[in-house]
């Protein structure tokens with residue numbers, strides 16, 4: 001990113017606002033001392049807290065959150081209280097209607113976008129056109145038309161976008177990339193990938209705004225953008241074709257009745273069946289959730305605990321996708337949102353063997369806890385000839401997403417972060433390449449027809465990827481198996 005917009009007190013503001021020479025000198029001293037980058041956030045809900053805590057904690061020497069913008073004034077007040085508690089200056093509050101005014105008044109270096117998914121593009125494009133860089137949460141956006149707007153705005157503005165694909169940074173996933181780059185299994189010809197969401201965290205997608213496809217793009221975009229990005233990045237390749245089927249069969253009023261409930265209600269808090277429903281979610285029980293959502297419902301009418309059996313939910317809970325890659329690899333992927341445990345299995349089938357990797361992210365309700373890191377993460381190389389070899393998983397700092405969040409935040413905020421051989425920093429090209437697989441899958445659900453990625457947007461360049469063993473290298477005949 002360009003550091004040229006720099007310091008907290010701008011020379012022109014200072015010259016315009018201060019008359020006295022000594023005050024001017026003091027302000028210019030303060031300016032010289034404060035070389036931190038100036039950030040503003042839009043959408044200050046749950047995810048934005050990761051950025052707040054980074055800028056009030058380990059990265060306070062690198063940047064300051066100078067302002068925040070949201071549709072909900074209650075959440076802006078809550079943010080101010082949290083900043084004061086953390087010993088930081090409360091960010092200047094702006095309502096969403098004043099987003100452009102905020103950019104005009106403050107001229108920040110970068111805008112952190114953490115609104116619900118379908119609103120990202122609007123803020124990203126306005127920020128780029130105002131001359132700011134952008135850090136946006138995944139998914140970069142939700143439709144091909146919105147992705148096109150962003151790709152065009154980056155080219156037009158010359159500014160930069162960072163898409164926060166934190167999954168790339170989990171040490172054990174970075175390790176998989178290293179094994180593939182080292183050619184341990186040769187060229188990858190196909191990938192089998194199953195992702196499971198459980199009925200604790202996974203069911204939450206059906207309670208929140210995520211259950212409305214117009215806002216989240218459905219789980220193919222909102223959730224699977226992480227997974228498609230991982231495969232794109234693991235393979236250093238670009239998806240070219242998609243075929244998929246998807247359905248919602250579990251989170252339905254019919255399923256509620258199969259569980260002996262009367263059916264769907266509006267929300268858990270006022271539900272007459274809260275004692276009978278094992279999906280009951282008590283929003284008041286967690287002080288942070290209460291402060292963030294329940295206490296601020298009066299401003300926007302948003303319920304964070306909507307019934308998971310509501311008929312109006314329009315996202316899928318069962319999805320199967322086949323993706324073709326430019327380099328010839330095929331991916332077979334499934335996402336299921338009502339399982340006993342949460343996590344994934346992936347296998348890369350290569351010309352010299354198979355790499356198997358699995359992670360339990362969250363155990364089932366009954367078995368919660370009790371999983372050590374060694375139980376939870378497994379990586380194994382199974383050579384085409386010879387004995388399988390377990391790989392000791394790399395694990396990192398504690399914290400969100402397998403320690404990935406902390407590594408990623410250092411990569412974003414710390415100007416002295418080490419150079420990354422795995423090229424994990426993602427921009428709009430990776431952001432688009434991953435969501436377009438989900439967008440194409442959504443299209444397949446509607447039409448039953450395969451979709452070509454090239455038909456969705458124009459001008460999508462390849463991201464800069466780390467070098468992999470060539471797909472086109474001649475494949476040596478594997479040695480004969482020894483007779484038993």
Ligand SMILES: NC(=O)c1ccc[n+]([C@@H]2O[C@H](COP(=O)([O-])OP(=O)(O)OC[C@H]3O[C@@H](n4cnc5c(N)ncnc54)[C@H](O)[C@@H]3O)[C@@H](O)[C@H]2O)c1
Pocket residue numbers: 042043044045046047048069070071072075096113114115116117119137138139164166222401
């Ligand atoms: N990388 C990850 O692992 C990860 C994890 C969680 C969330 N996310 C992403 O972060 C983003 C935010 O998710 P969240 O869980 O914090 O949601 P949230 O509902 O907790 O917060 C969203 C915030 O945006 C505000 N908002 C809504 N509409 C707005 C608008 N039009 N303009 C301005 N503000 C608006 C809401 O009032 C709220 O404060 C999403 O894009 C989500 O996909 C990423």
